[in-house]
Amino acid sequence: MGASAKLRTGVLLPLFILCSTSNLLHSGQAIWLTLPATRMKCVTEEIHNNVIVLADYIVISDDHSHPTPTISTKVTSPYGNTLHRTGNSTHGKFAFTTDEAGNYLACFWVDGHNQGGGDISINLEWKTGIAAKDWESVASKEQIEGVELELRKLEGVVQSIHENLLYLKNREAELRTMSAKTNSRVAWLSVMSLGVCIGVSVVQLLHLKRFFRKKKLI
Template identity: 70%
Template sequence: MMTRRSWGGSAVAAAILLVLCLARTGQAIWVTLPSSGTKCVSEEIQNNVVVLADYVVIPDDHSHSPTISAKVTSPYGNNLHQRENATHGQFAFTTHEAGNYLACFWVDGNNPGGGGVSVNLDWKTGIAAKDWESVARKEKIEGLELELRKLEGAVEAIHENLLYLKGRESEMRDVSERTNARVAWFSMMSLAVCIIVSTLQLWHLKNFFQKKKLI
């Protein structure tokens, strides 16, 4: 039979696992680039979030190593990273704008085999991009204390994401209400114009029939 202490430990472990799963913001993406053209990856990120990403070309034929160009832009079009003739690279920055951040890749001229090129992109944001080894060395923490610090950071990240989503929901609700008000005003104006035009048509027809002595 499982004791109360065992049940408590299992509950704590389950809670920690759940929070860490919810706070996971790192993802590895496999991108296949066409021989010509650009392929982009975007992610919606809020303000003041750390972003860290590594990308590497995976050649299909080991006899040659094709190169690519990469460019990362902010929601307002600011250039955050740009590199040409690369087989691998890394970009890191802290967001100062909330919105969709775009990472674009394309094959440059150095592709002897032609065809498409595969790129592995490891994109991390927020708590997943934090260097916990440096934190542990600096603050001299390890083991359970370090895991609790990670858990605290994960909880803060989730809380900030919830606040961000709440703000976005409020903005969308305001936009929806303004749109509904404009549509209602336009409908009333359209109805008023129709009534005025109909009245003028009736008055014109009445005068016409009276001139023709039909009524």
């Protein structure tokens, strides 16, 4: 490989890493929900603890009715704690830092004036972890920019991936322990069921033997 080729590789690799980091950082999920007039619709995401969550939502009427239908919103933690609740709104936002690991649930339903009575759409922008961090404030506070800022973002991405891997590892260990306990309980239940069946068979055999002797059939 020539010197020019090595130089191109040395330049393109950092650029590729920085571009990939930029795409990862801006991977906040934008979700469109079609909400029936008489039903609730929810979205859920499994998140580990100590993660920042930011969300912004707005109602868009499919039939362009006026006034715009209003909705109620409720966000709950894995243990059922209410983290956000609003009503009679056409748009809103919420933010929190998770202190429980598990599935976080955001539910929406129509509660206000809906002249057409038809479906309405909700645009929900949901950001977690590194995607929810305010990098402009970080850059302004620490007076960093350019490559240094991108490297700081990359460091945040690596840390986020590491935390996710640890969370998945712990979840795997919990599931493995639960599976082992379940298998043990099923094995004991099988042994007990077999013992009960054998006991019932012996009792039936003794009863039939006594019955046949009483009837002088044996």
